[in-house]
Amino acid sequence: MKIVENAGTMMLMPAAPGTCPICATKHDPNMPHNRDSLYYQVRFQMENGRGPTWLDAMEHCSDIVKEMWTEALKEHGINLDKEKAPTEAATSDVSAHSNNQVKNTSDSKSCQDALNNI
Numbered sequence: 001m002k003i004v005e006n007a008g009t010m011m012l013m014p015a016a017p018g019t020c021p022i023c024a025t026k027h028d029p030n031m032p033h034n035r036d037s038l039y040y041q042v043r044f045q046m047e048n049g050r051g052p053t054w055l056d057a058m059e060h061c062s063d064i065v066k067e068m069w070t071e072a073l074k075e076h077g078i079n080l081d082k083e084k085a086p087t088e089a090a091t092s093d094v095s096a097h098s099n100n101q102v103k104n105t106s107d108s109k110s111c112q113d114a115l116n117n118i
Helices: 038-048 063-075 105-115
Strands: none
Touching: none
8 A cells, every 4th residue: 555645634623512522422520531543533633743552542540440451451462561651752642631640539420431331
């Protein structure tokens, strides 16, 4: 396949109302973006020139949420140690959720509920 640079412009419609503006999925703002969402993949590729990783999807999350998701993903055979760390460009658009981080383990129930859906 031949890659054609500067072949045109791609535009992406906004996410549906009531969904995350970053991944177009309904999720608690404290939880990771849906890395498998086509909307998230296209948006991320357009902004960063590469596909997203689970580390990118979790960048805005608190340490406890990252830890729980990392463990749950490992249980599903997804090893985050093999993923590249997010770049500066990848972390530039996390401000939409930066004020919504989980502050303590009292939010672990909502985290566990989200993990049960992966």
